Amino acid sequence: MPDIREENKDIFFYVLESMQGIVVTDIDGKIIFLNDRYAEILQVDKHEAIGKDVRDVIPGTRMHIVARTGREEMGSLFMLKNGESVLVNRIPVKKNGKIIGVASFSSLSKADEMSTMATIQKISHLSQELNQYKSELNKLRGAKYSLDQIIGNSPNLIKMKELIKKVAQTKSTVLITGETGTGKELVAHAIHQLSTRSHQSFVRLNCAAIPNDLLESELFGYEEGAFTGAKKGGKVGKFELAHGGSLLLDEINQMPKYLQSKLLRVIQEKEVERVGGSKPFDIDVRLIFTTNQNLQDLVHQENFREDLYYRINVMNIEIPPLRERLDDIPLLVEHFIFKINKDLGLNITGIDAKVIKLFQDYHWPGNIRELENTIERAANLALQGTLKLELFEHFLLRREKERSRNRHEVCLETARVNAEKETIIRVLDQTNSNISMAAKLLRINRSVLYEKLKKYDIKIK
Missing domain, CATH: 3.40.50.300 (P-loop containing nucleotide triphosphate hydrolases)
Known part of the structure; x- marks a missing residue:
């Protein structure tokens, strides 16, 4: 991107201020820019809004969802809390292919534009119906996920x-x-x-x-x-x-x-x-x-x-196992809470940071399915509010049993590996390093024996 001359920076600022309504958030959903016209229609103090979570300033916004999915949303009809209708475009902001924030551009309606808004609402309604029909058609054909x-x-x-x-x-x-x-x-x-x-x-x-x-x-x-x-x-x-x-x-x-x-x-x-x-x-x-x-x-x-x-x-x-992508756990937890709320009619608002830290210190043998089940169990106990650490007692017990079992398995695996290596060396000695005869005695294919020789770094005499 070319450098902007100092004397031209004001122009870019006034371009943003001249637009009907614009708000920009960072990747965490915190507002970093809100122009005067949008602050006025939202009936908020512009300077107080900066740094706040956009969902607290604009209830019902989907900017945090765009940040998570990376998919732009164009031409959505959105009703503000004061009853004002806006046509919204939400666009992910990227740098080197990575999402760093979201920009939302809104066209504000006026009282004498009701016919235009009626047309927009009709188009929006038809679009929703079309998406619903597409969704039902996809379900009938079998593919449910994207x-x-x-x-x-x-x-x-x-x-x-x-x-x-x-x-x-x-x-x-x-x-x-x-x-x-x-x-x-x-x-x-x-x-x-x-x-x-x-x-x-x-x-x-x-x-x-x-x-x-x-x-x-x-x-x-x-x-x-x-x-x-x-x-x-x-x-x-x-x-x-x-x-x-x-x-x-x-x-x-x-x-x-x-x-x-x-x-x-x-x-x-x-x-x-x-x-x-x-x-x-x-x-x-x-x-x-x-x-x-x-x-x-x-x-x-x-x-x-x-x-x-x-x-x-x-x-x-x-597909990488969950233990190799622990940084994704906060996003997965947010996704599952939304899904569980929708499917079970609950009102879970979030999860304690201590629980996230606990999740990221576990190796998840059951992977994403185990994570979802763990969250759903806690959600059924809580029904609403934040999922606290005390709701995960069952998970803590399972985690400790798994750790104990893994320590035991490591010992058994070490013993098995040592026994296998010693057996291969002994059979090679008995057969004077004849690979075909050794493989036959060991009841494995020659190719498998060669792989094990390489694995255990066994040299053929």
């Missing part, structure tokens, strides 16, 4: 969001990896919503939730009379339902091996054949997979097909 609902500004999360935006524009298969409770399904929804297929169906199937003997028919469908108890007319499978759109196969690591080969053929040939059918048909489906296990380890254990692994791992999105 990128904006992935909360956080930590560097690794920002990097992940950028990757999601890129991946969404392609047709390649996607593998989403992450621990339980990190939000893998949410990421899958966001990919579909950002893709060119967003107006088509988003179909989901959890491979762990369906019994193995039913999984094949759920996925591929079946023809009439394919087996005893088959519905008259047959049944459409998930692949057919997702034609033209996206299909999410959750917990792909739970798919039995006999089905993995059939899935591999679908990916390669882009065609599906129903159970009991005799003729395959073409499909156009964007496949998204999730897993909370390391598929490479499953390949080495011969529990997952290696060729399928490479087919589905074209684009990989790894």
